[in-house]
Amino acid sequence: MTPVRAAGLVAGVAFGFLISGGQFTDPDRIRDMLLLEDEYLYVMMAAAVAVGTLGSRLLRRTGASTLLPHERVSWTNPNVASHHVVGAAVVGLGWAIADSCPAPFAGQLAQGVGWSLFTIAGVLLGVWLYLRRQDRSAVTTSG
């Protein structure tokens, strides 16, 4: 295993452990969140963003290096484009139907929730359709 994959594995295990413990993998909790009956997951998301905002700024300001490869922490953000809105709207629809999203799917799989196999198969299908459509539009523009 390459060091980058090992680091990814450690981060993935930590993320899965924390979102499972935080009940972000519980479809009933997500449904109540989206029906505005439970503020818990909004608070959890806001807390994650607050920590992420502070942490990333702190790492950049102190000139810290990324774990692998050893480069100074920096990033650039993309400009807002219509595909962000269109794609996010499609995600929102799927999220409301499944009452879960990709990270919880993976968590549910590890928890032994059988129907996560269906949603994971769906995500793979959706990504495959996107890539196939992209290939075809690339052929169209070049040809």
Place this chain on the structure above:
Amino acid sequence: MGAILVGAGALIGFGAKTAGGCTSGNGICGTSLGSAASFVATGTFLAVAIGASFAIRGLT
């Protein structure tokens, strides 16, 4: 039920590729990095998911 879940997953997979991230990628990581595109995406998927959830509850 299985077909519905595969369909919902496909929407999420296709949409996340289109938007450059899912609820975690745009909603937590992108917003943490101060990306305006991620804030727009997060506002959009939250609004659509909340609206769709109320619609689903009304229909079922």
